[in-house]
Amino acid sequence: MSKTWGLYAHIPYCVKKCAYCDFVSAANAAAAEMEDYAAALRAEILREAPPLRALWGDVTTVYLGGGTPTALPAVLLTQILDTIHEAAGEPLECTVEVNPGTVDEEHLVQLRAAGANRLSLGVQSFDDRLLRVIGRIHTAEEARAAVRAARAAGFDNLSLDLMYALPTQTLADLKQSVNEALALAPEHISVYGLIVEEGTPFAAAEAAGRLTLPDEDAAEEMYDYLMAELPARGYRRYEISNFARASYESRHNLGYWRNIPYLGVGAAAHGYVDGVRWGNETDARRYIRAIRTGASVRTPEDAERTAVNAMEEYAFLALRTAEGIDEADFYRTFGVSIDAVYSTVITQQIKRNLLCRAQGHIALTAAGMKLGNEVFAAFLHDE
Ligand code: SF4
Incomplete structure (x- = not known):
């Protein structure tokens, strides 16, 4: 495929x-x-x-x-x-x-x-x-x-x-x-x-x-x-x-x-495949030595990553783009509607004019792009 x-x-x-x-x-x-x-x-x-x-x-x-x-x-x-x-x-x-x-x-x-x-x-x-x-x-x-x-x-x-x-x-x-x-x-x-x-x-x-x-x-x-x-x-x-x-x-x-997988290669590169994120050895000389011996150069970044973390990350990465979060894709990816997880946050941020919702997408407004970090923080669940 x-x-x-x-x-x-x-x-x-x-x-x-x-x-x-x-x-x-x-x-x-x-x-x-x-x-x-x-x-x-x-x-x-x-x-x-x-x-x-x-x-x-x-x-x-x-x-x-x-x-x-x-x-x-x-x-x-x-x-x-x-x-x-x-x-x-x-x-x-x-x-x-x-x-x-x-x-x-x-x-x-x-x-x-x-x-x-x-x-x-x-x-x-x-x-x-x-x-x-x-x-x-x-x-x-x-x-x-x-x-x-x-x-x-x-x-x-x-x-x-x-x-x-x-x-x-x-x-x-x-x-x-x-x-x-x-x-x-x-x-x-x-x-x-x-x-x-x-x-x-x-x-x-x-x-x-x-x-x-x-x-x-x-x-x-x-x-x-x-x-x-x-x-x-x-x-x-x-x-x-x-x-x-x-x-x-x-x-x-x-x-x-958009949550697309990518292979990261080289010292300090990051990768994301099959829902797993990793970072490669950051020191170039250690990286060279490890590759020569056939050793792994990867350190998983999110061993404790939960489905909730994955949703948070999906949301704030997608919100960086003008198209924002594609609600249908969110559902396909996580098996729940975005409202089931974030309805309160979305309503609040729309009221503040930092988010807008149209045609199946939730995106930052111009004011929201300026205050992006504030909006992203609202999408983080409390521990
Ligand atoms: S030090 Fe190198 S990587 Fe950093 S900004 Fe300058 S050219 Fe780019």
Whole structure:
């Protein structure tokens, strides 16, 4: 029986750590370690993907994320993509995350030839001053050049990441970046407000009183601008942070929010198959050693997970999307109606104008998207 499923492969390397980043990735890894890592990743793919392909048919979506996948030489990335095709089949959508400071046209031509058909470019800003402040390795011109190179290499599905509420950023700065992004006519745009994560250089700077962040009102003004401007320019907001031209939504990411199974491979990757979630070994060297000996690299994330937990998770993942919770799918998945579980919460949140209900779907309103965490918390059952 064919079934929709995804494959996520994590590349835990970057050229240099950005000042805000707490993702699992190491800077300055030796070339030999990257080669060993790529070999281990391919071995894990060959071990784990064929059984799923036998059950469900060719993989639907593939996503190479990080870290910075393009911190690996093109030859290694090409080998990884070849192995994915061999073990999992031909996906409809194959995305590679790209840091504009790591690619040229030749690199992108090779990725395209190896089957990648969508790129997600971490641009973050088109302001060189702000790019330096947040520790990116590229300039605005390098970001523009990467988009041109991607088009020349034959990519007709590009996503750009932008950040807002950056240290010292003004609304005028953000508008300029958005206009520059729109001038490049990407098919998809993701926007993220800066969150100062523990253990990052920004957290240390904040603790030392050296981080000048926009105040709450200024950050909210930036958010309101983005949420009005991007739809006005033809990008539908299909998820809290994601905007796309018609039919260019990220199929892979929609899978996460729609409870679709995905195989996670590589150090620190997460997976979700047959209702079980797991996280892989996070340390790249330990991951390589474990794969070499044939050992499992997985730790189940939710050994104690109950049906109630699964419903909570289903609800708040689906609520991230514009379509929201599909009531019929909820019933098919859990064998109970959503009202039997959440009628009080739904009524309360509709009264607060944070949820709306129409045509068999329950979704966040615009006000609800702004206060998403509050609504998600209401869907958690008390212990
Ligand atoms: S390039 Fe991406 S993953 Fe790497 S440090 Fe910067 S934000 Fe983190």
